Amino acid sequence: MIKAKFTMGDGRIGVLIGLSRQNVEQLQAGHPIFFDPAQLALDHEAHVGGIAVFYGETEDTMLRDLRGLIGPHSEIFSMPNGDGNVR
Numbered sequence: 001m002i003k004a005k006f007t008m009g010d011g012r013i014g015v016l017i018g019l020s021r022q023n024v025e026q027l028q029a030g031h032p033i034f035f036d037p038a039q040l041a042l043d044h045e046a047h048v049g050g051i052a053v054f055y056g057e058t059e060d061t062m063l064r065d066l067r068g069l070i071g072p073h074s075e076i077f078s079m080p081n082g083d084g085n086v087r
Contacts, residue, residue, distance in 0.1 A: 001018065001020065001023050002018030002020075002059055002062045003039065003040060004016040012047045013049060014048075014049055016051075016054065017052070017053045018053075018062040019033075019055050020056060021058070
């Protein structure tokens with residue numbers, strides 16, 4: 001699973017959640033995926049302007065794809081293999 005936050009043009013925060021094949025298989029098996037939003041280190045007064053969910057075969061492919069899209073005010077949090085440890 002990949003999580004990212006970024007600042008939108010209007011100053012609100014955007015959140016991205018990337019699901020890998022392994023994550024989708026976990027969901028299909030009836031197992032929910034949970035993550036603590038505190039991992040995103042959002043300011044408690046931040047206004048979230050949107051949440052986007054996307055798919056990539058693996059965390060590595062999603063990271064590669066995101067690198068070309070993010071700007072200087074973005075942060076990416078990766079949880080390889082869905083193990084809950086942010087990298």
